Amino acid sequence: MLDDDHLWTYWGPKDDKEDNWIEFKTKSNKSLRFNVVRIQEAIGLGQRVKSHEIYVDGKRIANGTTIGYKKLHRIEKGVVSNAKSVKIKIIGSKGTPLISSIGLHFDPFW
Numbered sequence: 001m002l003d004d005d006h007l008w009t010y011w012g013p014k015d016d017k018e019d020n021w022i023e024f025k026t027k028s029n030k031s032l033r034f035n036v037v038r039i040q041e042a043i044g045l046g047q048r049v050k051s052h053e054i055y056v057d058g059k060r061i062a063n064g065t066t067i068g069y070k071k072l073h074r075i076e077k078g079v080v081s082n083a084k085s086v087k088i089k090i091i092g093s094k095g096t097p098l099i100s101s102i103g104l105h106f107d108p109f110w
Contacts, residue, residue, distance in 0.1 A: 010042035010100040020097055023087040024104075032083040035110050037062065037073040038103035039088060049099075050092035056083045067099075074110055 013020040026032055037054055041047060047068045054062040054073060061080065062073040086104060090097045 010045075010098040012096050012098050019089060019091060020093075021087055021089040022099065022102065023085060024102075025085045026083075031081065032086065032104060033079065033081045034083075034104040034106050035075045035079045036105040036107050037075070037086070037088075038101070038105060039067050039071045039073075039099065040069060040101040041067045042098040042100040043069045045098055046095075048093045048095050049090055049097050050094060052091055053089045055085075055087040055089065056080050057085055058087075074107070079106070 011022060024032075039052070041049060047066060049067040051065050052063065052067065053060055061075055061077065064071060064073065088099075088102065090099075
């Protein structure tokens, strides 16, 4: 997830627990500002995620079903500002979930 190869490099959990998650935290004096969350699976190895949720500072802001090649979540409540943490929780999957890329974006036209 830390390079430009969205096909063959990916994050996968250490074990096959039912709920898996990825969390990003900012440094103490920084905050996040975004209104779109992008998630991509390592689609070359198959679509696996069945359902997921997105949390900002512990509060759920979005949820969805499959991710596939690319899933864009436009945050319905508008811009998220002053966020300190973002957590993506995989609720269900067919096999081990493999996430190749995550992005937090600001779309000025949304």
